[in-house]
Amino acid sequence: MRHTISILVENKFGVLARVSGLFSGRGFNIDSLNVAPTHDATLSRITAVLKGDDSALDQVTKQLRKLVNVVEVVDFKEGQAVQRELLLAKVKADGKSRSEIMQICDIFRAKIVNVAHDSVIVELTGDEGKTSAFLKLIEGFGVIELARTGALALIR
Helix, strand or coil, X not given: CEEEEEEEEECCCCHHHHHHXXXXXXXXXXXXXXXXXXXXXXXXXXXXXXXXXXXXXXXXXXXXXXXXXXXXXXXXXCCCEEEEEEEEEEEECCCCCHHHHHHHXXXXXXXXXXXXXCEEEEEEEECHHHHHHHHHHHHHHCXXXXXXXXXXXXEC
């Protein structure tokens, strides 16, 4: 089963290694991992999307709460959180395909953030379904490079 976990931690070196090591040591595959400071510079938020069974996840969250630098651990249930992902894609765009790519971007409310002679860089923010649907449509033009942040989540 797929789980999204938010872990508020002290912003100190080595904390991310201990948290991710706890996941891998318990056999969880991390689908995405996102870490950044919060509005309080002394704290960071780790958002992890994991695959694993519920009982093992309960055990891991209990162990996470025992780590010294962990302030809070939240396992988001389905529909309990707002989740978003950022995607940057460099797409081949010649004179013929550029207008079609722009139309797709309008439909998905994506932004073209860079234009070159033979390519465009597109920025898209949305849930995983939206980003996957967008990627399926632009793959036909030729994706040169792709970067995704993974999920960010906050409780409703």
